[in-house]
Amino acid sequence: MGQAARKPCSSLVDCRYKVAEVERILEVTAPRLYTVQLLVVYEETLLTAIEVIREKAVTGQNVKSRDGLRSYIHKARNEMSLAIVELNNKGVNKRFAELITLCQGHLEQALQNW
Secondary structure, eight states: OOGGGGSOOOSHHHHHHHHHHHHHHHHHSOGGGOOHHHHHHHHHHHHHHHHHHHHHOOBTTTBSOHHHHHHHHHHHHHHHHHHHHHHHHHOSOHHHHHHHHHHHHHHHHHHHTO
8 A cells, every 4th residue: 555655755746646645545445454554654754745845835836825735734644643543542443534534635635735
């Protein structure tokens, strides 16, 4: 699941590709298949994307809304962090699945601002 997301992104184009890959995987993968280690990789991808967007994004040239984009990815990262804690402490449950769904939704919104 998601080999390209295993290396942090370094450019806006690369970050968009990796964020889109994480969003796609979250949409199509059953919650029972995730591991904490895999979700940590996705969380790191989102953190790197936030940093790259802060440094390199110019509204109108390469993103529709830099602040909107960062906001949605930040929300997705927060949901991912909570999902990692939930999975680690209680395993796969309804709350975990809801957090994954929320994260995926925020990433979908982020990609609309890219």
